Amino acid sequence: MSGRADEAAALDAASPLRTHRERFVVPEGLVYLDGNSLGPLPRAVPAAMTRLLEDQWGTGLIGSWNASGSHPGWMDLPRRVGDLIAPLIGAGAGEVHVGDSTSVSLFKTMVAALRMRPDRRVLVVEPTTFPTDGYVAAGVARLTGAEVRWCDPSDPLAAVDEDVALLSLTHVDFRTGAMYDLPALTAAAHERGALVQWDLCHSTGAVPVDLTGAEADLAVGCGYKYLNGGPGAPAFTWVRPDLVPDLDQPVPGWMGHARPFALEREHVSRTDVGRLASGTPPVLGLTALEAALGVFADVSPTDLRAASLSLSDLFVRLADERLPPASSGLEVVTPREHSRRGSQVSLRHESAYGIVQALIARGVVGDFRAPDLARFGFAPLFVRHTDVLAAVDHLVAVLENGEHLDPAYEVRNTVT
Amino acid sequence: MSGRADEAAALDAASPLRTHRERFVVPEGLVYLDGNSLGPLPRAVPAAMTRLLEDQWGTGLIGSWNASGSHPGWMDLPRRVGDLIAPLIGAGAGEVHVGDSTSVSLFKTMVAALRMRPDRRVLVVEPTTFPTDGYVAAGVARLTGAEVRWCDPSDPLAAVDEDVALLSLTHVDFRTGAMYDLPALTAAAHERGALVQWDLCHSTGAVPVDLTGAEADLAVGCGYKYLNGGPGAPAFTWVRPDLVPDLDQPVPGWMGHARPFALEREHVSRTDVGRLASGTPPVLGLTALEAALGVFADVSPTDLRAASLSLSDLFVRLADERLPPASSGLEVVTPREHSRRGSQVSLRHESAYGIVQALIARGVVGDFRAPDLARFGFAPLFVRHTDVLAAVDHLVAVLENGEHLDPAYEVRNTVT
Numbered sequence: 001m002s003g004r005a006d007e008a009a010a011l012d013a014a015s016p017l018r019t020h021r022e023r024f025v026v027p028e029g030l031v032y033l034d035g036n037s038l039g040p041l042p043r044a045v046p047a048a049m050t051r052l053l054e055d056q057w058g059t060g061l062i063g064s065w066n067a068s069g070s071h072p073g074w075m076d077l078p079r080r081v082g083d084l085i086a087p088l089i090g091a092g093a094g095e096v097h098v099g100d101s102t103s104v105s106l107f108k109t110m111v112a113a114l115r116m117r118p119d120r121r122v123l124v125v126e127p128t129t130f131p132t133d134g135y136v137a138a139g140v141a142r143l144t145g146a147e148v149r150w151c152d153p154s155d156p157l158a159a160v161d162e163d164v165a166l167l168s169l170t171h172v173d174f175r176t177g178a179m180y181d182l183p184a185l186t187a188a189a190h191e192r193g194a195l196v197q198w199d200l201c202h203s204t205g206a207v208p209v210d211l212t213g214a215e216a217d218l219a220v221g222c223g224y225k226y227l228n229g230g231p232g233a234p235a236f237t238w239v240r241p242d243l244v245p246d247l248d249q250p251v252p253g254w255m256g257h258a259r260p261f262a263l264e265r266e267h268v269s270r271t272d273v274g275r276l277a278s279g280t281p282p283v284l285g286l287t288a289l290e291a292a293l294g295v296f297a298d299v300s301p302t303d304l305r306a307a308s309l310s311l312s313d314l315f316v317r318l319a320d321e322r323l324p325p326a327s328s329g330l331e332v333v334t335p336r337e338h339s340r341r342g343s344q345v346s347l348r349h350e351s352a353y354g355i356v357q358a359l360i361a362r363g364v365v366g367d368f369r370a371p372d373l374a375r376f377g378f379a380p381l382f383v384r385h386t387d388v389l390a391a392v393d394h395l396v397a398v399l400e401n402g403e404h405l406d407p408a409y410e411v412r413n414t415v416t
Numbered sequence: 417m418s419g420r421a422d423e424a425a426a427l428d429a430a431s432p433l434r435t436h437r438e439r440f441v442v443p444e445g446l447v448y449l450d451g452n453s454l455g456p457l458p459r460a461v462p463a464a465m466t467r468l469l470e471d472q473w474g475t476g477l478i479g480s481w482n483a484s485g486s487h488p489g490w491m492d493l494p495r496r497v498g499d500l501i502a503p504l505i506g507a508g509a510g511e512v513h514v515g516d517s518t519s520v521s522l523f524k525t526m527v528a529a530l531r532m533r534p535d536r537r538v539l540v541v542e543p544t545t546f547p548t549d550g551y552v553a554a555g556v557a558r559l560t561g562a563e564v565r566w567c568d569p570s571d572p573l574a575a576v577d578e579d580v581a582l583l584s585l586t587h588v589d590f591r592t593g594a595m596y597d598l599p600a601l602t603a604a605a606h607e608r609g610a611l612v613q614w615d616l617c618h619s620t621g622a623v624p625v626d627l628t629g630a631e632a633d634l635a636v637g638c639g640y641k642y643l644n645g646g647p648g649a650p651a652f653t654w655v656r657p658d659l660v661p662d663l664d665q666p667v668p669g670w671m672g673h674a675r676p677f678a679l680e681r682e683h684v685s686r687t688d689v690g691r692l693a694s695g696t697p698p699v700l701g702l703t704a705l706e707a708a709l710g711v712f713a714d715v716s717p718t719d720l721r722a723a724s725l726s727l728s729d730l731f732v733r734l735a736d737e738r739l740p741p742a743s744s745g746l747e748v749v750t751p752r753e754h755s756r757r758g759s760q761v762s763l764r765h766e767s768a769y770g771i772v773q774a775l776i777a778r779g780v781v782g783d784f785r786a787p788d789l790a791r792f793g794f795a796p797l798f799v800r801h802t803d804v805l806a807a808v809d810h811l812v813a814v815l816e817n818g819e820h821l822d823p824a825y826e827v828r829n830t831v832t
């Protein structure tokens with residue numbers, strides 16, 4: 001054990017991101033492997049919120065919509081926050097809009113994609129995606145007369161023919177952590193004349209992508225997972241710049257108007273990606289997210305990805321060594337190839353619910369995804385290799401002691 | 417002048433709401449008559465945000481979605497906040513949903529209204545409404561094949577015939593402060609078989625309504641004006657309870673699902689008004705709004721309305737006495753009848769922009785609405801009669817000194 005502890009400590013000491021954990025509030029003694037569901041509080045956020053509440057709202061009042069002194073103004077927040085996200089997704093300044101929930105962002109861009117391909121009427125969605133993506137696609141299809149086609153998750157392209165306007169895929173599967181080849185699928189779908197939308201909810205902040213390099217079309221992602229923007233933080237949307245002039249979204253509102261304060265009866269869209277805006281931007285959520293994104297200021301995408309893989313590699317290796325399927329009943333369902341792995345590892349077990357609960361009772365927070373997955377996220381800015389080791393130690397103990405079989409958990413364990 | 421000052425002070429002293437101003441941060445010396453655009457910071461908000469950031473997010477992390485100790489859990493926030501708004505609009509507990517922007521809320525309910533009247537295809541909108549309402553209606557019409565019909569603002573019913581699915585009206589006009597007769601118009605539209613949607617953005621928190629008593633159908637309102645929820649606060653939506661089973665909104669998401677964590681592929685809507693939810697609720701904005709709504713806890717709708725009218729009555733009377741149109745060039749465009757007046761007074765002047773700017777320079781904050789209106793909001797919980805008097809004193813001085821004609825303002829004054 002001491003050899004493993006030394007190795008984990010050495011990996012932490014050698015990481016270029018070793019000091020970044022200090023930028024977060026992580027409760028003492030807690031092993032938090034759920035940053036892929038809710039990122040922890042960045043230390044800069046409370047001060048930013050105090051400035052917002054006391055100086056901007058409390059003192060500046062309505063005038064704070066505009067720049068004044070050191071305050072750059074609320075009007076520009078959706079774009080400013082987008083500019084902080086842009087380097088994490090291979091986008092340029094001014095290309096990312098932030099403001100609605102992920103669901104509403106998906107809705108707007110799916111409708112817009114259908115309008116960019118008026119001669120095609122099929123939306124291809126992947127059935128193991130996060131459910132909202134499918135719900136929204138069905139909602140869009142109903143409104144527009146389009147059709148949802150479910151693809152084979154292992155071969156989405158097989159569903160993409162000349163009727164397909166949009167292939168909408170989640171880059172990293174929220175259940176298994178499996179990752180699609182974003183550039184290859186984008187290129188192949190383009191060859192078939194379809195647009196591609198990437199849901200980056202389980203990527204951005206841990207798995208960098210290069211949307212510009214891949215010549216992707218549309219992307220949407222979450223603000224409260226690896227971006228640490230706080231519960232229900234606004235989502236972001238990227239649209240390839242040359243598509244923006246044709247970006248025709250279905251919920252026109254005053255904040256997407258070229259001249260919002262002219263209060264004109266006809267809607268004239270902004271010329272940039274801010275045309276996705278509808279109502280007044282959610283300033284509290286945007287301000288927290290803006291401050292949270294500061295933790296990425298000096299992080300290179302290469303370091304971020306390397307740190308994430310180093311953590312998940314260690315977890316998989318320790319699971320292989322100490323929790324072989326035959327004795328533990330655990331199966332690593334996350335792909336072992338780096339090119340197909342996001343930033344989480346999921347273990348299948350018939351009592352996954354009980355395992356997750358027993359681990360939480362021991363201070364190791366992962367989460368359960370029905371029916372039988374225990375999911376562990378490795379947010380590379382605050383999770384350490386020593387945390388990975390501790391998590392596996394606790395997991396071994398839970399199984400040895402049968403803690404996961406506590407009758408309190410039985411109702412949701414899938415023991416047959 | 418002393419007589420007027422004594423009178424204003426006496427009116428303040430006699431108000432049942434005289435102590436409520438203490439619940440807000442209002443900068444010393446500022447006369448803030450723009451609570452109808454951005455309500456001031458309630459004193460309870462910073463502490464609530466600190467609890468959210470430090471205890472719930474920072475310490476409780478993902479577990480804070482559920483109730484724990486004195487924290488009732490984030491999952492239920494949209495409903496809890498709705499329950500605090502309900503008494504201000506004559507709604508019952510569990511009838512109000514809070515979460516999206518006003519624009520997105522209007523979009524969802526307009527589509528839902530069309531689905532409730534499948535044999536009708538016209539949306540009637542009022543051309544002087546806040547522009548977003550018209551933009552959204554046009555967006556909905558384009559998606560659904562419906563038609564937008566602009567009505568005569570002075571007689572909306574004339575546009576309501578057997579083709580009309582929905583009459584969508586703003587209760588209080590954001591420019592003029594004119595108020596519609598909500599119960600009478602609702603009843604008359606119902607006689608013609610149409611549903612009625614009320615935009616309460618410029619009412620709720622200052623002008624109480626009784627949606628239940630009026631048997632209204634749908635209502636949407638703003639969280640950051642008279643409700644003081646902070647910049648970009650989430651909006652609320654009310655749906656008459658017997659319509660909820662037929663409420664079929666166009667952006668189905670996981671948070672409106674009956675079993676969000678079952679992660680099912682088919683969407684099954686919640687049975688309550690929470691079916692309006694799409695994505696994860698904006699917890700920061702909702703938490704601020706929840707704390708802000710505490711200022712209304714012991715306020716009766718009758719007192720609120722009486723206080724509002726007392727303030728606007730005084731403003732109109734002082735304007736009549738001291739700023740007669742012939743010499744001042746000002747025209748009071750807000751109706752003088754209480755039954756037709758919201759909680760603001762708007763003055764028309766060819767140099768309205770300059771007047772508003774000159775007043776701001778003197779510490780009296782109203783706002784300008786193009787092309788020629790100076791708008792003054794009387795939020796009854798923190799505006800005093802002495803503020804009204806001070807505002808008029810400054811207005812008289814601005815005009816006497818010609819401060820509104822400063823060349824810096826000329827570009828937006830409509831002087832011809």
